[in-house]
Structure formats: C-alpha cells, structure tokens
Amino acid sequence: MSQDPPTTGEQVQDQNNQNHDINSELPFPIMFTSLTETEMQGFLHVNHALHGLLINDSSGPIRSKQQVAMFKGGGYYSATWIREVNNLKLETINTQSERDSNYVHLGWSLSAVATQTPWISARIARENQTTEKGRWTTRRATLQRLRVEIAQDDLMPKPGFEQEIKAALMLSTMTEKIVAVHEALNRWGDVVPLLYDFGISISFTDLAENIDTDRSWWGINYSLLGTTRFNMEKRATPNFGGSARVIVERGFGEWMYQEVDAKEWSLTRIHKVLPTFQLLEKDLQEELADLHSKIISFSNVQLSYCATEGGITWDDCPHALKCVNQLHVHCGDRINGLSLVYKDGTQSNSGGTGDTKHSFELAVDEHITDILTWADSRILYGIQFITTKNRLSPHYGGAPGTPALLTAGGGILAGFSGLLVNENDQDSMRRLQVSVTSTVVRLTRLATRIYTEYIGGSGGGPFNDWEYSGGSHNAYISSIDVQCGSQIDGIQFTYTDKSIHNVHVTKAPYHGVYRELETTRPGQFLHDYLSPRTKGV
Numbered sequence: 001m002s003q004d005p006p007t008t009g010e011q012v013q014d015q016n017n018q019n020h021d022i023n024s025e026l027p028f029p030i031m032f033t034s035l036t037e038t039e040m041q042g043f044l045h046v047n048h049a050l051h052g053l054l055i056n057d058s059s060g061p062i063r064s065k066q067q068v069a070m071f072k073g074g075g076y077y078s079a080t081w082i083r084e085v086n087n088l089k090l091e092t093i094n095t096q097s098e099r100d101s102n103y104v105h106l107g108w109s110l111s112a113v114a115t116q117t118p119w120i121s122a123r124i125a126r127e128n129q130t131t132e133k134g135r136w137t138t139r140r141a142t143l144q145r146l147r148v149e150i151a152q153d154d155l156m157p158k159p160g161f162e163q164e165i166k167a168a169l170m171l172s173t174m175t176e177k178i179v180a181v182h183e184a185l186n187r188w189g190d191v192v193p194l195l196y197d198f199g200i201s202i203s204f205t206d207l208a209e210n211i212d213t214d215r216s217w218w219g220i221n222y223s224l225l226g227t228t229r230f231n232m233e234k235r236a237t238p239n240f241g242g243s244a245r246v247i248v249e250r251g252f253g254e255w256m257y258q259e260v261d262a263k264e265w266s267l268t269r270i271h272k273v274l275p276t277f278q279l280l281e282k283d284l285q286e287e288l289a290d291l292h293s294k295i296i297s298f299s300n301v302q303l304s305y306c307a308t309e310g311g312i313t314w315d316d317c318p319h320a321l322k323c324v325n326q327l328h329v330h331c332g333d334r335i336n337g338l339s340l341v342y343k344d345g346t347q348s349n350s351g352g353t354g355d356t357k358h359s360f361e362l363a364v365d366e367h368i369t370d371i372l373t374w375a376d377s378r379i380l381y382g383i384q385f386i387t388t389k390n391r392l393s394p395h396y397g398g399a400p401g402t403p404a405l406l407t408a409g410g411g412i413l414a415g416f417s418g419l420l421v422n423e424n425d426q427d428s429m430r431r432l433q434v435s436v437t438s439t440v441v442r443l444t445r446l447a448t449r450i451y452t453e454y455i456g457g458s459g460g461g462p463f464n465d466w467e468y469s470g471g472s473h474n475a476y477i478s479s480i481d482v483q484c485g486s487q488i489d490g491i492q493f494t495y496t497d498k499s500i501h502n503v504h505v506t507k508a509p510y511h512g513v514y515r516e517l518e519t520t521r522p523g524q525f526l527h528d529y530l531s532p533r534t535k536g537v
Contacts, residue, residue, distance in 0.1 A: 049077065049148065050155075052189015052276050055116075056123035058099040058131050060106050064189035068276050069155045078154060085197075087144040089269075094137050094208060101136035105205040107269045112193075117275045118292045120190050123182060125321035125344075137211040140203035142268050150194045157279040161188045165280060169287050174294055175411060175438045181288065188276055195272035198265040296320050296414060297436045311422070311430060316340060316348040316415025320435045324368060324413055327360045327385065331397040335380045336427040338416050348415060355426070360385060360393045368413035371434060372464065376401040380429040384464060388412070392467050399462045403454055411436040465508045468495045478505065489513045 052068035053061040071078055093110065095101040103113045116124075161184070168180030205211075277288055296317070322342040330337035332355035340348045362368070367388045374382035374397070382397035419431040469475035475497040483490035490512025497504040 050192065053191050053193070053273070054186065055103075055120060055190045056127050058102065058124075058127070060102045061108070064187065066158070066161070066188050068158055068161050068188045069192050069279055070158055072154055072156050077148075078150075081148050081150050081154075083147045083149065085144045085147050087142075089140075089142040089144055091140045091142070092137065093140070094135060096135060097131050097133055098136065099131040101138060101205050104136075104138045105140075105203055107140070107142075107201065107203070107267070109269070109271045112270050112273045115191060115273050115275070117190075117277065119181070119185065119277065119288070120275065122292070122295065122321045123185065123190065126182075126323065131344075135208040136205055137208040138203055138205040139211060140201060142197065142201040143199045144197045144268070145199040145265050147197050148193075148195070152194065152274055152278070155192075155274075155279055157276075158188075161276070162280060162284070164188070165277075165284060165288070169284070169291070174291070177291055178295060178438045181291070185276070191273035191275050192279070193267075193270050193272070194274050195270075196267055197269040197271075199268050200265065201268040295438050297411065297438075312420045313418070314349065314420070315417040317417065317435060319346060319348055320414040320437055322346070322414070325362055327362075327368070327393075329358045329360070329383065329396040330427075331355055331358065331382075332426070333381070333398040333400075334426075335383055335397045335429050337420070338383075338418075338429075338432075340413075340415060358394070358396055362387065363389065366391070369407070369411075371406040371413070372403060373406065373432070374399055374401045374403050374462065378428075378430060380432055382462065384462075385413075386466055390467055392464055395462050395464070399460060403462065406434050411438040461511075463509075463511045465493055465495070468493070468506050468508050469497070474498050481510070483512060 048063055048067070050067050050069040050071075052064040052066065054064060055061050093104050095104055095110070095113075100110070100113050104110065164184045164187070165181065168177055168184055171177045171180055277285055280288075319340070319342055322344060324340050325343040326341040328337075328339045328341070329335065336355050342348075365388075368385050369388055370386035372382075372384040372386070372395075373380060379401070380397075381400045382395055384395045385393040387393075413434065414437040415435040417433045417435065418429055420427045421430045422428075469477070475495050477493050478496035479494035481492040481494075482488060490510055492508060492510040494505060494507045497506070
C-alpha cells in the first residue's frame with residue numbers, strides 16, 4: 001500500500017500531520033473505465049478539470065468560469081493522466097492560520113496551499129482580509145476512486161488567456177499594465193490543478209483544542225456534531241458525494257461502503273497546482289516578472305544624515321502590497337512619528353510617539369496619491385496628504401523648511417521607512433522614504449499633473465488650494481487677486497471648471513493680510529506649463 005510522500009511544505013507547516021491509507025477491506029468499486037468515451041470527457045468537463053482557480057480569497061478557492069489550459073494532444077484530456085484507485089485515506093492535518101485551514105478543509109494539500117507567486121501574494125494582500133494565526137485541525141476521510149496526474153508539458157494556455165496577457169503588457173503606463181494583468185487573473189484564475197483525486201469525502205475542521213484526534217472515525221457519533229463543539233453547517237458536513245443521512249444515522253462504516261456512481265464522483269483532494277502564468281511562453285513570463293518588480297517604487301525626502309548620529313530605523317516594506325486605511329501622525333512643531341493602519345488590521349510603527357497624535361482616516365475606496373512635506377536639510381517639520389477623492393488632510397506639524405511634493409505617479413502610498421533621532425527629549429525625523437505601489441484596483445483617471453519647483457522662502461503659514469482644482473481635467477486658474485505694498489501681503493485664486501455642459505467658478509479663501517488690490521485681466525491665464533488645459537479655452 002502506497003502513501004503520498006510528505007512534501008517540504010507539509011513538513012514545514014506541521015510535523016505531526018497523520019496520513020493513513022486503508023484499502024484492504026473496501027468493496028470493489030464502480031470503475032471509471034466502465035464509462036463511455038463521451039461520458040469520460042463529459043465527467044472531466046463537468047468537473048472543470050482544466051479551469052483556473054482564484055486563490056486570493058482567504059475563505060477558499062473560487063473556480064473560474066474560463067478554461068485556462070488545453071491538452072496539447074487535442075481533445076479534453078489524455079488517457080495517460082488517469083489512474084483508477086481504490087483507497088480510503090484518513091488524514092489529520094494541522095495548520096497555523098485560518099486561511100490555510102479553510103483551504104485544507106476543502107481538500108487542498110499543504111503543499112498546494114503554499115504554492116504562490118509574487119503576483120498571487122500581491123492579490124491576496126490587496127483583498128485586505130484578516131486571517132487569524134493559531135492552530136487548527138482538520139480530520140478528513142476520502143474514498144479515492146480516480147487520480148488525475150497531468151504533466152505540465154502536456155498543457156498549453158487557451159488562446160484567449162495568452163492574448164489578454166499580451167494586450168495588458170502592451171498598454172502605455174505601468175499602472176494600466178498591472179491593473180489589466182490582475183483583471184485577467186480575475187477572469188482566468190491564479191492556478192490550475194495538476195494532481196488531484198476524484199471520489200467522495202467528508203471533513204471537519206476546528207481549533208485544535210476542540211478536535212479529539214484520539215477518537216477513531218468509527219467511534220464518532222456524527223448525530224452530535226451539530227450540538228457539541230463543531231459547526232455542522234460549515235465544518236462538519238460532507239464535502240462531496242455520499243449521503244449525509246447515512247453517516248448521521250448509521251455511522252462512518254456504512255457511509256464508507258455506500259456505492260456512488262462514477263458519474264457522481266467529485267473533486268475531493270488537490271495535491272499540486274500550477275500558477276497559470278507558467279502556462280505561457282518564457283518571454284511572457286519574464287515580462288510579467290519584470291513588470292511585478294516595478295510595482296513598488298520609492299520617493300525620498302532629501303534630508304542630510306550623518307551615520308554617527310545613531311537613532312532608530314523602521315521600514316514598512318513588508319506591508320507594501322496592502323491598502324492603507326488610516327494614517328497616524330505624531331507632531332508638535334515637527335514630525336515626531338508616522339504610522340499606517342492597513343485594511344487587514346495590521347499597523348506599522350515608526351517608533352516616534354511624541355507630542356500630539358493626529359489621525360487621518362480613508363474611505364473604503366480612497367488612497368493617498370500625493371504627499372506635501374516641509375523640511376530643511378536635517379529635519380522634517382510638516383506633512384500633508386492628498387487622496388484619490390481629491391481630499392486634503394490638515395497640515396500636520398510646523399512650516400519651517402522648504403515645501404516639496406512627493407507624487408505617486410499613478411500609484412498609491414504603501415508605506416514609510418526612515419530614521420528617527422531623539423534630540424532634546426523629542427523625536428525628529430532625519431530621513432524619510434515613501435514606498436509607492438502601483439495599484440491593482442482601477443483608480444479614477446486623474447488629470448495629468450506637472451509641478452514646478454518651489455519658489456520663495458521658508459516659514460509662515462502654509463496653505464493649499466488643491467481641493468478646488470486638483471481632481472479635474474478641466475479646471476484652471478481664471479483669476480488671481482494680489483494684495484501688496486513693497487511686498488506680497490496676500491493672494492487669492494479663482495478657479496474655473498469648464499465642462500461640456502456647464503461652467504463652475506470657485507473663489508478659494510484669501511491667504512494673507514489685506515492691502516491694495518491688483519487683479520489679472522479677464523481671459524488672462526498663467527503660463528501653459530502650469531495649466532495645460534487653458535490653451536484655447
């Protein structure tokens with residue numbers, strides 16, 4: 001009697017998983033080969049044998065409606081893939097996270113669960129799903145009737161899948177490419193099974209302390225499962241085949257001997273999966289790998305740093321594929337600390353907690369795209385955030401130093417890293433790097449933005465009129481009111497947003513003190529490089 005050899009992934013996950021094959025007393029099964037050729041092809045087709053599986057959901061895999069792979073030899077399958085078996089497989093499997101337990105509960109091996117690529121990891125992170133850590137136990141009994149083992153070299157991608165990936169890689173911007181690739185995966189699937197079993201099975205899963213692994217399957221009273229420590233609906237129901245009534249009323253032994261017609265067998269165990277990208281030609285795989293390597297980029301706030309200063313460093317890069325839900329800023333007259341709360345509940349920590357804590361919360365589909373900073377050559381004094389919904393955070397901290405704009409260039413804020421130095425009993429940021437990720441969700445397309453260098457001195461009270469024009473393709477400055485004597489004392493901008501159907505004019509708040517008034521003439525605009533949309537308006 002043969003047993004599946006434990007894989008490295010299974011050994012790493014848990015050394016105490018039990019796996020037993022019992023085939024000495026099973027009745028002679030209904031044979032798959034008794035089916036006609038049409039019935040065999042129909043059986044595999046109905047069970048979506050060559051369809052992709054989406055695995056970015058922590059609750060379990062979702063089967064794609066698209067067939068992602070084809071048999072190179074023609075037809076739907078090769079006879080060399082099929083092997084009839086007649087085994088009863090009893091398993092006790094321990095997992096270390098709720099996500100893994102959900103997949104194992106649905107028949108996945110630990111090595112299949114562990115199969116991921118950078119693209120799959122990014123998609124899982126973007127789902128923002130919390131997954132508890134702990135210890136779960138799954139007990140599963142499987143009547144194996146048919147094993148399907150597909151050689152990777154026997155498969156080729158469906159033309160539609162390959163064409164969609166090629167079209168994605170031909171788009172003009174990196175963000176558009178990344179979004180299109182993820183949308184293709186949503187349609188075609190992340191992985192395709194290569195080694196799997198058909199038959200009937202039953203499994204139940206719970207926290208390890210709630211599972212009595214010493215009791216044999218024959219000794220379990222299944223009629224009590226719903227009223228004791230198992231969730232009958234989610235954790236103790238037969239997954240496939242067999243009759244639930246038989247196992248409850250007459251026990252496991254009767255259920256095991258219950259004959260099920262071959263056409264009624266279902267996919268019960270998945271031992272091995274192949275990322276769908278590995279169906280593609282090598283040059284496409286290399287292009288996809290290169291594209292993924294550019295998902296995360298970095299922008300720096302230019303501060304001088306002496307290596308002898310010491311201090312505390314932090315790095316949010318481990319969270320860089322997640323979505324930010326909230327920002328915390330600790331500040332007084334300078335920025336003492338920055339931390340991010342991600343949508344899966346995890347939180348980064350810059351280490352700085354001085355002075356007052358301020359929070360800026362984002363909506364479900366809102367992201368940070370631009371960051372304004374105020375800094376001199378040594379210290380970050382102030383910071384302000386701009387979102388995809390054209391919201392502007394308050395100005396946090398002080399205003400000394402030169403303002404600078406860090407833009408995500410089509411991406412979104414993913415994290416911070418930097419150096420904190422304690423001076424005079426307060427933390428100061430001596431180095432700040434912003435991690436930007438090209439989003440995998442399609443953002444509303446913003447107007448092309450070109451920024452000038454900062455002109456002027458430092459200090460004073462900062463102001464920002466972004467909310468009056470930043471989110472529109474059609475907005476421009478139509479009037480500037482200037483209060484001045486021997487120097488500029490105040491300024492006020494009027495913004496016009498001209499669409500096909502109407503014209504919306506907004507006068508932003510006045511900034512500064514009042515003196516005599518000078519105004520730009522009607523129809524007079526700032527230079528075109530500041531307002532690309534103004535020409536011909």
